[in-house]
Amino acid sequence: MKRDDAAATALPVQPISQDVLREKYLKPGEQEAEDLFARVAQALASVEAEDVRAQWQARFLDNLRAGAIGAGRIMSAAGTGLEATLINCFVQPVGDCIQGQDAAGHPGIYEALREAAETMRRGGGVGYDFSRIRPRGAEVRATASLASGPCSYIDVFDRSCATVESAGARRGAQMGVLRIDHPDVLDFITAKRTPGRWNNFNVSVAVSDRFMQALAADEDWALVHAARPGAALIAQGAAQADDGRWVYRRVPARTLWDTVMRSAYDFAEPGILFTDTIHADNNLRDRETIEATNPCGEQPLPPYGCCDLGPVILPRFVDHPFGFGGAARFDFDRFEQAVALQVRALDNVLDLTHWPLPQQRAQAMAKRRIGVGFTGLGNALAMLCLRYDRPEGRAMAARIARSLRDAAYAASVALACEKGPFPEFDAPHYLAEGTFASRLDPALQERIRTHGIRNSHLVSIAPTGTVSLAFADNASNGIEPPFSWTYRRRKREADGSTTEYQVEDHAWRLYRFLGGDTDALPPYFVSALSMPAADHLAMMEAVQPFVDTAISKTVNVPAEYPYEDFKDLYLQAWRARLKGLATYRPNAILGAVLEATPAAKEAEAAAGAAPADPMRAMIESRPTGALSALAEKIEYWTQQGRQTLYLVVSFLPLPDGRERAVEFFMPVGQSGESQQWITASMRLLSLAARGGFLDRALADMRKVAWDRGPVRLGSHVKADGTPVPMWHDSEVGAIAFAIQNLIAQRSGTAPPPAGAPASTAAAAVPAPLMGAKCPECGAHAMIRKDGCDYCTQCGHLGSCG
Secondary structure (H helix, E strand, O other): OOOOOHHHHOOOOOHHHHHHHHHHHOOOOOOOHHHHHHHHHHHHHOOOOHHHHHHHHHHHHHHHHHOEOOOHHHHHHOOOOOOOOOOOEEEOOOOOOOOOEOOOOOEOHHHHHHHHHHHHHOOOEEEEEOOOOOOOOEEEHHHOEEOOOHHHHHHHHHHHHHHOEOOOOOEOOEEEEEEOOOOOHHHHHHHHHOOOOOOOOEEEEEEOHHHHHHHHOOOEEEEEEOOOEOHHHHHOOOEEOOOOOEEEEEEEHHHHHHHHHHHHHHHOOOEEEEHHHHHHHOOOOOOOOOOEEOOOOOOEEOOOOEEOEEEEEHHHHEEOHHHOOOOOEEOHHHHHHHHHHHHHHHHHHHHHOOOOOHHHHHHHHHHOOOEEEEEOHHHHHHHOOOOOOOHHHHHHHHHHHHHHHHHHHHHHHHHHHHHOOOOOOOHHHHOOOOOHHHHOOHHHHHHHHHHOOOOOOOEOEOOOHHHHHHHOOOOOOOOOOOOOOEEEEEEEOOOOOEEEEEEEOHHHHHHHHOOOOOOOOOOOOOOHHHOOHHHHHHHHHHHHHHOOOOEOOEEEOOOOOOHHHHHHHHHHHHHOOOOEEEEEOOEOOOEOOOEEOOHHHHHHHHHOOOOOOOOOOOOOOOOOOOOEEEEEEEEEEEOOEEEEEEEEEEEEEOOOOOEEEEEEEOOOOOOOOOOHHHHHHHHHHHHHHHHOOHHHHHHHHHOOOOOOOOEEEEEEEOOOOOEEEEEEOOHHHHHHHHHHHHHHHHHOOOOOOOOOOOOOOOOOOOOOOOOEEOOOOOOEEEEEEOOEEEEOOOOOEEEEO
16 A cells, blocks of 8 residues: 655654563564564464465555554464453353352352453453442341442452453553442442552442433432342442342432542543433443443443454555645555454454453354554644544544444445344344444445445554554654654653653654654644533534444543533433543542643753753662761651651762762651551651652652641742741651652752741740641631732732632
């Protein structure tokens, strides 16, 4: 397949792309992507008839070179001989019993755990609906006991995932789903507020249209389950409804929704699945119930369903990018040819792959689900000189998605003529009013009625993180706009060290390569954080009508995004008939996933990576022998009066003459309470110092809050030179502040805090403070004065109006 924008293929390979390719995809004996493509093409063709196998191998190879690649499992494992699945993700059922099968035939909890472990061991991620598991406090008649609820069993699945290393040496991802009417849904929603809990899970709440209607009407919402509650719950009002289910309690729908929204606002989870929309759109809604998705959300799947995915790299189909050499245009003919061949390749994967479980194979063979998608949409729109956040950009995205849909469905009909339709195909139900297939063009629907179709579902827009890095020169991920034009990415090496990469966006570096000025980018260069959240939603709304499964997309909002506006995003998503929504708001709890590089540093970074800073390089163990140390007396004031601690910090001399803090110690017996928190904090700080992230650890300590009120330590100097006391949210925060100042004094980078030795007046126990926290001095003393925020401790004047 010819392309006339050869400049894109002449770009030098980014170091991060080469490393990801080598570490995740290349196998012994393979030196470059071309070797990998040859391996994958041969494997895909191996299931074709022998007399045409060579022909298909050549065509698959050309298509891989053109940008129609497989998802990560295909690129990593196809043709290797490993008993690893080529399928990225599955959904698997969990029943309401411990072993065997429950009354509905679903595997018991520990049988489901075994199935999940086998799936993850073979390389697949797993999604589950835990709603069948009886709630905490429900009767367990067989053992005359009470149930512990689904959240306790999710703990078990999480631990299992943490210990199972999958094929390819990666941990399997997991998605946990619970219905909005499950009696334990509040525990589920708030579980991730406990640090470290469910680290190996994404979580989503399955929300029905009925709940959204109850929310709009400000009604109470029943939390129900088929299992009988224990006597204590019945005594508290649990009762059986007319349909036989038990109503454990009722809560205001608005209160429940606010709990979901608060968790999403602060923790980016749970996500939301709109299950009635998923069901109504499903081509097979007459024969399957979808209750969960794969871990990234782009594949709503029935029990034992799978994700057989392959994205097409959209920037490869843009001719004359940015208008260099001619008018920029998208080559739809070439794109549709690539999509059609991708359908055959992914259909072959179903026959080629190793299946971890026989139930997965049976489900796949009966319905032959695949998911052709795309990646690099944000970059492709910029290369076409279109803004992602404008109607013309969304119109082009919808046109591309429609082209993909029509080409994929047409190719699947042609494949059905050659190899037969999927076994459960039934034209009247498949094309029934309201299904996705019923919205296809009439001529295509008629061909489906006449010939059938090879694959029940064909389109899925998945995230493409590592394949985009390895095979698409860091093209924007899936449907997303670019996060940043350049950013730093930290990668832990096998020896425990950390390598930091300068990563450049594909469109940004291509524009520079073609002669564009990256210091003055055209307006069609728009990043994820520079557009309103509504424009993220609008793109999903434009593309979703042409996607028969779903879209994995994160709506980024800034940290200061108003909470009420944030809640409204989910209402907009439901009204737009989206199938789900995930959001990300950076904050003190979550931090930032990626660290964007300031524009002023981009040119320097492009010229070459800077040498590692010895102040932040990892130190494997404490240096032997004596180190220079500094002892400091720390005095601070709490509601209990004056407190005194002694702190010892050891410093390591560096070759350039600087000193680096590497060890922290507080002698035992100083605190009136348990010494444990002091000892633990100092040990963790020492580890952080030797790991190279001391600054971040101290900053995190500064954020710790204490239920006994603020702590005073040090002074803040106002612009006129007047010192005012500084307040901290806890003893931990005050000590962290003292350590920061001590290190600064030792290095000579900052003077000691003015006024730290307290006067007699300052030694008095502070009176209780009323008001919000002052951003200037930290005192909880911000009041409203003359229409402005005013701090009664330091005089700081905040916002007015």
